[in-house]
Amino acid sequence: MKNNDSIVGEVQDVDGTNVSVLISKNSLTGFIYIDGQGYRVGQIGSFVRIPQGYNNLYGIVSHVGASASPKSTEKSDIIDNRWMKIQLIGESARNGLFSRGLSQYPTIGDNVYIISEKELKNIYGQPDEPYFVKLGHITNAESIPALIDINKLITRHSAVLGTTGSGKSTTVASIIDAISDKKRYPSSRILMLDLHGEYGRSFKDKSNLFKINSDPTARIPELELYIPYWALNFEELMYVCFGESLPDKEKNMLMERIHKLKVINLKSHPKTGCNVDSLSVDSPVPFDIHKLWYDLYIETYGTYYKRDGEKPLESLAFDVDDNGEQLVGNYRNGIAPIFKNVKNEKDDPEKINHVSSALGGSGINIGRYLVTLGARLRLPRYNFVFDPTPFRPDEHGAISADVDKLIEDWIGCKQPITILDLSGVPSDIIKTVVGAVLRIIYEALFWSRNLSQGGRHRPILLVMEEAHIYLNNDKENMASMVVERIAKEGRKYGIGAMIVSQRPSEINSTILSQCGTFFALRLTNTQDRGHISSVLSDNLNGLTNMLPILKTGEAIIIGEAVKLPMRTSISPLPKPFRPDSQDPVVYDQFALDDTQAPGGWGIANEDNPNYSEVIETWRNQNPRISRVIIK
Known part of the structure; x- marks a missing residue:
């Protein structure tokens, strides 16, 4: 070997992108000094360089050992058969720019060099380049900023994966805060699906927060979230209405009825871009679902007086209350009518029959x-979907706001971030609601791709928290189907996805495999780590072995948004702006003002606690009580 202080060994075996290296006598002490700075040799996850003429090959140390080497050697500068295995990840040409992929492979006997901090700075990029954003610093190298390429982060999709308590929500908040800087990116556009109401306080100064049962007077301003039922396609509407799809005969009947109602509404209230000939049952045209339900209820359960010359629906046999008032119900409020029983006695001239038979x-x-x-x-x-006040048709079929207002609220506001707080959505329809929201946005940006507010001219990032809840492999899962389409085709239209989950093994593998960048935080579950390894595009499976030992807030960033995989210490937001995702504290040794937790066993017990308020929130399905507003 040549006498060079930065040489750590020589290539002994090459198997594709896996290279075995015998460690040299330069590294007898386990340290190498370059420009007065010490470097540990053989650290898992560290980088090495293998010169190939004017080019350099780069690799990551994945294994080290001191057992018998698979290849014996008699060279005197090889000590104790100590070896390490390297996974090649890319190369740099004469201009020094790093790129993924390999144009050549090392040969036996090639020298292997450790990479100095100065070299890493040149490879990782410079923070003043506008398309890079800083998330923190390289672990154990605070002088090297952790930079990500915003161009590739947004359109090539990404995933933030980590077990509960690994700092996942804080990492997401740091990423979103960095890429939503109004000065650097005045037209940035980010939509977050927040299933647990965690992110409102993180971005209160640069976001619009939409929430079911909103409180306009809250410390963090809230806007009411509406998802009008008539903007859903037919399959989505079936699941929201009934919790399942219907048999073919019933489904076809409903399709015909809804289509007719939409035709009637379109004739009375014309819509731009839509006419009767092009209208389908999936078109976002209003109709009154309450009136449809009421009419179908009468046709199914109703009775009528059988009289000559009168049609069944003109002589309905409503029952009466104690005051003699007919119990006709109220379709606007979803109250069903009550009918008299069938009567067909021979001696009684009043005959009552079923409407359905007639x-x-x-x-x-x-x-x-x-x-x-x-x-x-x-x-x-369910009012947010069935009684969306400005979007609900009146008795004449007119609406105060159309879908364009919905789209403008979600992705067209002046703030860079829109948060849809879905914590109030019933769990039995969460998959359908998420799928509907994402489909509406995708359809709008797909068809408007050549307009100024389309995805090509103004890309959008869709952040999907707790993705394992609604992006599983269920074939009838509408959210999975929509996100799978976004993952495959969204890049072409400026629609990017960020998948956030603590259980990657439960996420649709097709969706995860389309993610170009991974932020892998601590993961202790073997199945989850294996799932990540199976979808990594680079030959970097050795890095996943480090996931169980990562510190809280530490991530391995792999993929297209970074030049080299990097172990990163993410810089968290200040405490008041961190997501509301911390665990309740049982006992806190610090004063109450120094913690984000609401209390614990260490505080004095409350005098005369009001458990009627507990029941009020339960009955009202709303954590906010009417007497006191928690701020």
Whole structure:
């Protein structure tokens, strides 16, 4: 070997991108000094360089050992058969610019050099380049900033993965805060799906927060979240209304009825870009689902007086209350009518028959579905979709706001970040709601791709928190189907996705494999680590072995948004702006003012606690009580 202080060994074996290196006598002490700075030799995750003429090959140390080498050697400068294995990741040409991929391989006997801090700075990039944002610094090298390429982060998709307590939410907040800087990126556009209401306080000065049962007087301003039912496509609407798809006969009947209602509304209230000939049941055109439910309920459960010259729907046999008032119900409020029983006695001139038999029932059995829909129309938890105030048609079919207002609220506001707080969405429809929101945004940006507010001219990042809840492999999962489409095609139209999860093994593998950049925080579950290894585009599986030992807030960043994989200490936001995701503290040794936790076992017990408020929040399905507003 040549006498060079930075040489750590020589190539002994090459197997594709896996290279075995015998460690030289220069590294007998385990340290190498370059320009007065010490470097540990053989640290897992450290980088090495293998010169190839004017080019340099770069690799990551994945294994080290001192056992018998697979290849014996008699050279005197090889000590005790100590070896390390390297995974090659890229190369640099004469201009010094690093690129992924390999144009050549090392040969036996090539020298292997340790990479100095100065070389790493040149490879990782300079912080003053506008398309780089700083997230923290390289672990154990505070002078080297951790920079990510915003161009490749947004359009090539990304994933933030880490177990509970690894600093996942804080990392997401730091990333979003960095890429939403109004001065550097005045037209940045980010939409966050926040399933637990964690991020409102992180971005209160540069976001619009939409929430079910919003409180305009809250410390963090809130806007009401609406997702109008008529903006859903037919399949989405079926799951929101009934919790399942319907049999073919019932489904076809409903499709025809809804299509007719949309045609009637379109004729009375014309919409730009849509006419009767092009209208489909999936078109976002208003109709009154309450009136449809009411009419179908009458046709299914109603009775009528059988009289000559009168049609069944003109002589309905409503029951009466104690005051003699007919119990006709109220379709606007989802209250069903009550009918008299069938009566067909021979000596009684008053005959009462079923409406369904008179209308020529065709074997359609929709009764139980109507009961489910009626219950949901009455439940306040579903008002955001069934009673979207400005989007709900009045008795004449008119609406105060159309879908353009919805899109403008979500992705067209002046603030760079829009947060949709979905914590109030019933769990049985969360997959459908997420799928509907993402589909509406994707369709709008896809068809407007050549306009100034389309995705090509103004890209968007869709951040999906707790993705394992709604992006599994279920074939009927609408959220998975939409995100799979975004993952495959969104890059072309400026639509990027950031998948955030603590259980990557439960996420649709097609979606995860399309992510170009991974922020891998601490993961202790073997299945989850294996899932990450299986979708990494680079030959970097050895790095996943480091995931269980990462510190809180530390991440291995791998992929297209970074030039080299890097172990990074993420810089968190100041405490008041961190996501509200911390665990409740059982006992806190610090004063209450020094912690974000609400209390614990170390504080004095409350005198006369009011448990009626506990029941009020439960009954109202709202954590905010009417008497006191928590700020």
